[in-house]
Amino acid sequence: MVLGIETSCDETGIGIVRGSELLADAIASSVAEHARFGGVVPEVASRAHLQAMIPTVHRACADAGVSLADIDAIAVTAGPGLAGALLVGVAAAKAYALALDKPLYGVNHLSAHVAVDLLENGPLEEACIALLVSGGHSSILQVPRVGGEEIVELGATLDDAAGEAFDKVARLLGLGFPGGPLIDRAAREGDPAAITFPRGLTGAHDPAFAFSFSGLKTAVARWVEARQRQGEPVSVNDVAASFQEAVVDVLTAKAVRAAREQGVDYLLLGGGVAANSRLRALAAERCEKAGLRLRVPRPGLCTDNGAMVAALGAQLVMHGASASRLDIGADSALPITDVLV
Amino acid sequence: MIALVIDTSSAAVTAGVVEIVPALGGAAAVSVRGERVKVDARAHGELLAVFVKESLDEAGLGMRDLNAVIAGVGPGPFTGLRVGLVTAAAISDALGVPAYPVCSLDAIAAIAQPPDVVSAGELLVAADARRREVYWAVYRDGRRRLGPEVDKPAELRIEAMAAVTAMAGAGARMYAEVLGLPLIETAGSSLSDYPTVLGLAQVAAADVLGAGPAAPLTPLYLRRPDAVAATASKAVSQP
Ligand SMILES: [Zn+2]
Numbered sequence: 001m002v003l004g005i006e007t008s009c010d011e012t013g014i015g016i017v018r019g020s021e022l023l024a025d026a027i028a029s030s031v032a033e034h035a036r037f038g039g040v041v042p043e044v045a046s047r048a049h050l051q052a053m054i055p056t057v058h059r060a061c062a063d064a065g066v067s068l069a070d071i072d073a074i075a076v077t078a079g080p081g082l083a084g085a086l087l088v089g090v091a092a093a094k095a096y097a098l099a100l101d102k103p104l105y106g107v108n109h110l111s112a113h114v115a116v117d118l119l120e121n122g123p124l125e126e127a128c129i130a131l132l133v134s135g136g137h138s139s140i141l142q143v144p145r146v147g148g149e150e151i152v153e154l155g156a157t158l159d160d161a162a163g164e165a166f167d168k169v170a171r172l173l174g175l176g177f178p179g180g181p182l183i184d185r186a187a188r189e190g191d192p193a194a195i196t197f198p199r200g201l202t203g204a205h206d207p208a209f210a211f212s213f214s215g216l217k218t219a220v221a222r223w224v225e226a227r228q229r230q231g232e233p234v235s236v237n238d239v240a241a242s243f244q245e246a247v248v249d250v251l252t253a254k255a256v257r258a259a260r261e262q263g264v265d266y267l268l269l270g271g272g273v274a275a276n277s278r279l280r281a282l283a284a285e286r287c288e289k290a291g292l293r294l295r296v297p298r299p300g301l302c303t304d305n306g307a308m309v310a311a312l313g314a315q316l317v318m319h320g321a322s323a324s325r326l327d328i329g330a331d332s333a334l335p336i337t338d339v340l341v
Numbered sequence: 342m343i344a345l346v347i348d349t350s351s352a353a354v355t356a357g358v359v360e361i362v363p364a365l366g367g368a369a370a371v372s373v374r375g376e377r378v379k380v381d382a383r384a385h386g387e388l389l390a391v392f393v394k395e396s397l398d399e400a401g402l403g404m405r406d407l408n409a410v411i412a413g414v415g416p417g418p419f420t421g422l423r424v425g426l427v428t429a430a431a432i433s434d435a436l437g438v439p440a441y442p443v444c445s446l447d448a449i450a451a452i453a454q455p456p457d458v459v460s461a462g463e464l465l466v467a468a469d470a471r472r473r474e475v476y477w478a479v480y481r482d483g484r485r486r487l488g489p490e491v492d493k494p495a496e497l498r499i500e501a502m503a504a505v506t507a508m509a510g511a512g513a514r515m516y517a518e519v520l521g522l523p524l525i526e527t528a529g530s531s532l533s534d535y536p537t538v539l540g541l542a543q544v545a546a547a548d549v550l551g552a553g554p555a556a557p558l559t560p561l562y563l564r565r566p567d568a569v570a571a572t573a574s575k576a577v578s579q580p
Binding site for chain 1: 385386387388389390391393394404419420423424426427428429430431432434435436560562566567568569
């Protein structure tokens, strides 16, 4: 039984997992405190993590019906993420590991986003392609084994992460923060074909698996500003739907292409943006057409949580990975290839 | 009573194990059984847990021997401070033993001017608050009379400083010229510029012995967070 601690951004997540069975997924979010700043304020997030840590551990134990003494190992996000926020989780994990005399596993947040799929969709013995999309990252990964120690990044965003683009466009449209769910909702009432926004890096000579969303975000801003200058009405729903379509079109096209080129049968979605309803729908549609099987956790497990960290920790324990040392640090720029610190 | 002592409110990473026993006149005697200190403002996250373990090893004790946790709650630079507080809180939680918060400046005062020494004047304790400011408090006969607060060294209130005759702490040493008071040198060690294991334990000793109610380890931030979002907030259409 593994306790997972996640504090890389604005969610204090504590998960408890036995093997690949989810026992508890307790989350305290400081998202409301960041809303008026239009983005996550690192110091506000760090303060909230410290305040929420112990109560959230208690809630997770209560939800799982276990006591701390029953825990066999502690896993924690060691990076990437906000440095000060990560540090709170890493210090807490070390203290619990030390006091309970259990092994510590400092793990990669991105790998944890992939591993959480096992909790929902069961074991996967084959290699897969993972599309990891969130406010901090947008990558296409080649994953020989979900929950394993080897991951290869085939491509990533060259500028903004997909979730960042959602936040910025939501702000531009006056929808608020965080942008993902708000754009998703507005887009349901809009026409995705109303405006043709550019699809970044989809030219014949562009890198096949890299993304760029900053040009798209600028194009949306220009389009809206031009309308406003001419005194024409702007349909927020149409803009949201058209913008969202441009993002998920590129994401799914490239991910499906990667899966085909690598000759794998599975495409896995993870990260906060994988909670987007249109991304899930389009991925399902294109996977079916391409003869791929889609694995995607329920939206609550796509966003940051402690269960994903516990899930990865449990896989590492099961496969005999050696525990982390007590002097590991938090690495805000931890490379994706470092699954275990 | 055996207590784990932690402070990360300054550039020093400090952990130790103390034994607290009743002394004459209802007082408490503190002896340090194990201790690890390193001045490295960027290493709290890496070193603290290791130091806790090494202090216990030096004392020949294990986690289960601990009866209490004592933690310096600042004021201090936030990122390091939180490492100590979440560590102390988690250990206290995992072991089911009470935690006792100590104002970190009090721990410096306890060593620089022990409470049983009646002094003619007051003591200023100042810690480095970065941004050319100090966290400070004023003590009379070992008791905090003012503070903790955060200010520029040259702008400490005249009222606060009227009866101060000496000063201590890393902030006091740093701005010795501006503050213009004699610096108390304790035990010939510059480590006493920072909250020490002994000082922290002495401040909390009576509560630990009396098994007084544990209190939440609430950090003394004294400053609001800088409200700058992590993502850029320039106009979207700017190139
Ligand atoms: Zn994430």
